[in-house]
Amino acid sequence: MSLKALDYESLNENVKNCQYAVRGELYLRASELQKEGKKIIFTNVGNPHALGQKPLTFPRQVVALCQAPFLLDNPNVGMIFPADAIARAKHYLSLTSGGLGAYSDSRGLPGVRKEVAEFIQRRDGYPSDPELIFLTDGASKGVMQILNCIIRNQKDGILVPVPQYPLYSATISLLGGTLVPYYLEETDNWGLDVNNLRQSVAQARSQGITVRAMVIINPGNPTGQCLSEANLREILKFCCDERLVLLGDEVYQQNIYQDERPFISSKKVLMDMGAPLSKEVQLISFHTVSKGYWGECGQRGGYFEMTNIPPRTVEEIYKVASIALSPNVSAQIFMGLMVSPPKPGDISYDQFVRESKGILESLRRRARIMTDGFNSCKNVVCNFTEGAMYSFPQIKLPPKAIQAAKQAGKVPDVFYCLKLLEATGISTVPGSGFGQKEGVFHLRTTILPAEEEMPEIMESFKKFNDEFMSQYGDNFGYSRM
Amino acid sequence: MRRFVIGQAKNLIDQTRRPRPHHNNIRLLSLLASDPIPVSSSRLFSDMPGSDSSSSLPVTIDSINPNVLKCEYAVRGEIVNIAQKLQDDLKINKDAYPFDEIIYCNIGNPQSLSQQPITFFREVLALCSHTALLDRDETHALFSADSIARAWKILDQIPGKATGAYSHSQGIKGLRDAIAAGIEARDGFPADPNDIFMTDGASPGVHMMMQLLISSEKDGILCPIPQYPLYSASIALHGGSLVPYYLDEASGWGLEISELKKQLEDAKSKGITVRALAVINPGNPTGQVLSEENQRDIVDFCKKEGLVLLADEVYQENVYVPDKKFHSFKKVARSMGYGEKDISLVSFQSISKGYYGECGKRGGYMEVTGFTSDVREQIYKVASVNLCSNISGQILASLVMSPPKPGDESYESYIAEKEGILSSMARRAKTLEEALNKLEGITCNRAEGAMYLFPCINLPQKAIAAAEAAKTAPDTFYCKRLLNATGIVLVPGSGFRQVPGTWHFRCTILPQEDKIPAIVNRLTEFHKSFMDEFRD
DSSP: OOOOTTSGGGSOHHHHHOOOGGGSHHHHHHHHHHHTTOOOEEOSSOOGGGGTOOOOHHHHHHHHHHHOGGGGGSTTHHHHSOHHHHHHHHHHHHHSSSGGGSOOOTTOOHHHHHHHHHHHHHHHSSOOOGGGEEEESSHHHHHHHHHHHHOOSTTEEEEEEESOOTHHHHHHHHTTOEEEEEEOBGGGTTBOOHHHHHHHHHHHHHTTOEEEEEEEESSOTTTOOOOOHHHHHHHHHHHHHHTOEEEEEOTTTTOBOOSSSOOOOHHHHHHHTOTTHHHHOOEEEEEESSSTTTOOGGGOOEEEEEESOOHHHHHHHHHHHHHTOOOOHHHHHHHHHHHSOOOTTSTTHHHHHHHHHHHHHHHHHHHHHHHHHHHTSTTEEOOOOOBSSEEOOEEOOOHHHHHHHHHTTSOHHHHHHHHHHHHHOEEOEEGGGTOOOTTOOBEEEESOSOGGGHHHHHHHHHHHHHHHHHHHOOSSOOOOO | OOOOOHHHHHHHSOOOSSOOOGGGOOSBOOOOSSSOOOGGGGGGGGGSTTOOGGGOOOSOTTTSOHHHHHOOOGGGSHHHHHHHHHHHHHHHOGGGSSOSSOEEOSSOOGGGGTOOOOHHHHHHHHHHHSGGGGGOTTHHHHSOHHHHHHHHHHHHTSGGGOTTSOOOTTOOHHHHHHHHHHHHHHHSSOOOGGGEEEESSSHHHHHHHHHHHOSSTTEEEEEEESOOTHHHHHHHHTTOEEEEEEOBGGGTSBOOHHHHHHHHHHHHHTTOEEEEEEEESSOTTTOOOOOHHHHHHHHHHHHHHTOEEEEEOTTTTOBOOTTOOOOOHHHHHHHTTOOTTTOOEEEEEESSSTTTOOGGGOOEEEEEESSOHHHHHHHHHHHHHTOOOOHHHHHHHHHHHSOOOTTSTTHHHHHHHHHHHHHHHHHHHHHHHHHHHHSTTEEOOOOOBTTEEOOEEOOOHHHHHHHHHTTSOHHHHHHHHHHHHHOEEOEEGGGTOOSTTOOBEEEESOSOGGGHHHHHHHHHHHHHHHHHHHOO
16 A cells, blocks of 8 residues: 555655754754653743733733723723723724734735834835735744745755754755855854854855855844944845845844944945945844733734845735735734834833833843853853843853763764753753854754843753763863864 | 854754654754854955856745735725726726726625624623723713623633733633533533634634645645635645535536545546635525535545545524525534544634624634644644734624524623524525626526625627726626726625636625615626627
């Protein structure tokens, strides 16, 4: 009897080839241990609310009212909801074509897209067209939609930073394209050298690959670096010269923990550079409600803004979006609230600012605690988390450890992370999930555990690492930088 | 000096443990081949034969993925775009049109046409949205006691009560337990929460299965004609082949096994490997509810031919005729004695339809049974790349599958709302069906279920010629004329495919009851004048 349709052998190879380590082996093992009763600290994914960060009050009030509009008819509603939340709920409901339960326009509610455009304009100082903004069920869906348009076959290459957030490698794999890596420089604070880009592209082309697009993640994931304006200019010029679409993943734009390099959007820099570049370079910028100080991962809300994309292409992207009918409406309202938060004078303004600042300042402190904690270990080198939500320390593994890993049939950083998990309950993602240079090992953890628990977590890590090193170390011959 | 080694490539894309077939080498550029190339010579490559910098085009219509260009989705296609422009223009040029509003009968979007959500469901959702409410005394005056209890129960199943956190990629376990229990109560056969994958609506689940099943255009999926165009679009996007099987309009859109067999053989002779059979029950756009006997034949067919049965059952709560009943394919298969080893079955459900109509919340699930654990791992892996479906939609899916029970405080009002909506839909279906059957040249099968009527229109030759002159399909020509004369938005049958040479259109039964007489009048008037103009 021949193979059945859903036998493993008959599955689409692209599916089998794709990997997404963030919820891969380590996470599955951690979940098993959790079921057995072990206390697990999940630092494998940027999921703030799962680690105790509280949702901002105002948006939750507004959305609760939108979920149950009959509350707005109740004379007592003002007793438990502030007037500005009530007003805002009415505003967003008026933008819908039947409340949260009706499909919206496939690109998202026009009223919300207008608010997003206004936000972009305030942020960058340049006009933004709501017609070129599409809301999506999370930024990831937007990335997948755009890559699906770009990738035609395995000769199409996408430039992706290494280390990268594995949504990109997984999606390129699923779509049957080719990932063209460009290496970020760890010794230079994960900096981007345009020469690396040129080399990557040249070698790709020499192997018959058509390089179509370049991904930048700014601030970076897992690396956290914030790109300088000069760097962004170089990148945009490069994309212009090489005729690449720039995909700007800017989901961490609110998460900045140093003052030397504030966030500047790729769009702003592009517009600042003026014609002809500002009219030539094709750019798609992504944002989300999942990160920042909002952390509303479970809502699945995001958008992308298209710059210099021809109208007929925009139509095709719209067509594909329409097959999915519409992004979820609650998340669209979260997005509207994020881009137009309470203003000075609003009843909820003080509380909103207090909550937001509290979260951001704590994240800044936690970034420091973690970086310093890792750096205090002899065999660990950790660049400072300039932005985003992660720490990506390099673990220098001694040859005996690498040998033991091999014998256990595991990649060395997976081996280390599994041992860390079993000893301490700390669930991380091995660096191999993000890409790294040969012979260099990292792990990614988030900076999200509660501030009061951080010192204990870092101590726990240090204790494990010291024990690991005394078991496998011999004081010299570490894995190289 | 950096060294580029193929090992780095391997770090980015893990090896599968099985040897990969030749055509699927690691799709990561190997940077091993030569020494690092000096920067200045990068420009040389643009002149070299075999390099592609001149064709490294920006994203234009000529360079995007051809699968994207190929796929179509008529439900929100050309006619809707025209309607939206008309609607905008109506605001400023009220007198320019023979109608004063656009009525969207093109899409199953009940709440956009004033259908109200189920109160109990929204109470629970509101409490889960803003959990601080549960700590306040005033809440008891605003919410029913059982909605408060249910919210607590749900929140206890969510780690940290954090509704803003990503959940398990299959959906929150406790909610899947509730869904599995609901499936068991419905069918009388057990359901495993680990077989359930919660998705942002049913559509992403369909896409996931197409992705798994389709590797090339040699992979075919049997689809009903007429079909809901998600299937044709998804198959096109994934580069597969749609293998049509025609439903029989004369017998109330019946599904004949002989037709399935014929199409399967035909596909095989063309070198297509048919992988799955998609069945929509109740049907969209056709509205038929399959008989149990028919369903047994279909299950046997899939088992015999080794096909995955993709059972789109999103309209399972929409049945309007006393002589038909919904039976899930899972129940049918299990009652035939077929278990996990006998048939691969994927059942899709959504919160968008039924009597709840929560389209904008994007909630649904697929129950995947009859496949090995290594395949389940692959499905899980694909689901995990998108992390999880939206939590609010997950909560709603669990409520739909475990609604208030007799004795619950909200039961009476819940039942009244549910039955109010469903009985109204049944009335509207009947009224519109009767009205359409009165029109010259139009025959309309009854809507046994779902939310649509799909009448057949016998267009006169003159009309067909006029359509050809306008370079439009005849049914699109009719629908455009209808839109411009009445403001009513329908979807031409060509969007769903039909037996060649026949013409249809799809109209939803969703406008509120008080609007139905006006719709009937306008349709009737328009049709008469159309026939007067084009009658042979």
